[in-house]
Amino acid sequence: MNRSDVSCSLQSSARWLLAAIAAASIFSSQAYSVSATTLDEAQTNGVIIAIANEPPWMKLESDGSPAGLGPERDKAILQEVGVTKFTGQMMEYGAMIPAIQSKRATLSSSGALFIRPERCQAVIFSNPVSCGGEAFVLPASLAGKVSSYKDVAEQSLKIGVCGGCTQQKLSISAGVKADNIVIFPDGTSGMKLLADKRIDLLAHDTATAADLQKRLGDPSLTQVIHVADTKLSCAAAAFSKDSVELRNAYNEGLRKIIASGKYLEIMKKYGREDGTVGVGKITTEELCTK
Incomplete structure (x- = not known):
């Protein structure tokens, strides 16, 4: 083998290696962005709900489906807008916003995160779904x-x-x-x-x-x-900043289950009628600025 053969062989190997790296990079990027961003994607592929290990409010069933008060509300809300596939991903509360931002989760469950001004800088929230102290x-x-x-x-x-x-x-x-x-x-x-x-x-x-x-x-x-001297807090589902359409659809689904009585039915099932106080009376915008 002469030098030109060696050179061609090396160039060919280098090109193959670069192509493989590029392909791996594309695959990795696609595999990483797994959650839905638009309503159409959510209707087609379903959503990934970030939940905490807090039964009976949030839990994972043996088949990986999310359950408990928060996820049950989320399912009822999203089914109103045509979303029918749900997967749960259990994590600590502090990991939820990073997971939403990186698209490893579509939303956090409606009972997981309270609406706070600093959180409103990182994600967008639905309308309040439950309130408490x-x-x-x-x-x-x-x-x-x-x-x-x-x-x-x-x-x-x-x-x-x-x-x-x-x-x-x-x-x-x-x-x-x-x-x-x-x-x-x-x-x-x-x-x-x-x-x-x-x-x-x-x-x-x-x-x-x-x-x-x-x-x-x-x-x-x-x-x-x-606890004395603390204000009313309201929890809501959180979405990535580019999921405005899906968040708006969630709000519409929430409006529908409140109007139909399904929302109160779910809250009563878990003994959380007290959590309805403030819902519909205080807005996400107000909670994001307080």
Whole structure:
């Protein structure tokens, strides 16, 4: 083999390698952007719903389908606009917005994320789907001694919060030291931390806190209290910034199930009639600017 043969062989190999890399890059890009962005894509291919491990509000069935209060609402809403295929992807709350932005999920379930101004910079929210307040799960020894995040800070108590959640921000704003803020991936883990006395109290929204205490706590040893000086919070489905059409369709589906009574039926099924307070009365725009 002469030099020209070697040169041609090397050039041919190089071209083949570059072509293979390019093909792999294209395949990787296509495989990565798996979730629907438009209504037509959602109707054709279905949607991927980001959920947390918070039964009965959110859970994954054995076949991978999303279930629980939030996903059941999402399905009812999206079925009104022709979406019939649903897949769930379980993750921590703090991972939901990055997953939506990177198209690994189409939307976060309607009960997963509260509408907050800083979140409105990263994603777009549907109209409010449920509203509630803030709560602490306390051991009996702290009964009557803690009623606010300020109390937690002043008493140097260790507080358990879910990562990236509203409760983490409220703790920081109240002056709770970083070392006293313990992150848990889901409510079950948080209650285990409380039972093992690795935290002094657990913070969550009112509905989740009440359910966790009822399912995993001893009513004689723990209690749930409403946190003083906190505002009404409303949860909604979150979408990527370029999914305006799909978000608008979701809002239309929500309007339809509220009008038909299906929305209240689902809320009653899970004992969450209290979560309807504020829905239809406060807007996403208002919550994004407060």
